[in-house]
Amino acid sequence: MKLTAIFAAAALGLTLVSGPATADEVDHYRAKPSETLEEAVKNFSEYNRKLAEVLNKDKLTVDELERIHQLTYTLEVALAKINEEMAALPATLERLHLSSEAHNAAEARGVGKVYLEIGQTVVD
Structure with a gap:
């Protein structure tokens, strides 16, 4: 992934990631951890590829939308770590x-x- 793409994603993440879930939100899936910047970049790249595969389908079924939902948990954790490290x-x-x-x-x-x-x- 090019550096500019990561910076753009990190900047977007700063506006989208608002912190921990509120009591009203339900934690459906466990995110893959991103303890280090290296792990976060790896997870961010891998899960963006997986997300692109789903989004490239002609029609998004309920199962595919659920897959997107699942992928976002790991993407959010990875992006938060990238933002933290890059700040x-x-x-x-x-x-x-x-x-x-x-x-x-x-x-x-x-x-x-x-x-x-x-x-x-x-x-x-």
């Missing part, structure tokens, strides 16, 4: 920018390593 990335990039501008090699190397650990995780 700090702009500040880290800015620190890298400023340390390189100040010709601070030690800080640039350290901050750059942190930036790349997160940034390269979301790039295929």
Whole structure:
């Protein structure tokens, strides 16, 4: 998945993911966990492929709509983890920018390593 697609999805997720379910909502399915950014990106990609397969059908039956419902649980968990991890990335990039501008090699190397650990995780 391209980095821009993940950023767009993460930005959309920030507006769509409102937090834990309310008491009125029913938890029908168990989401596949996304404990790490790597897991979240893997689950996000895999479940988006599964979702695309269902949505590409000519007609969506009740069973297919239920499948979509089921897939969204894992997608929501994965997207929340991606959003959480990516939220700090702009500040880290800015620190890298400023340390390189100040010709601070030690800080640039350290901050750059942190930036790349997160940034390269979301790039295929």
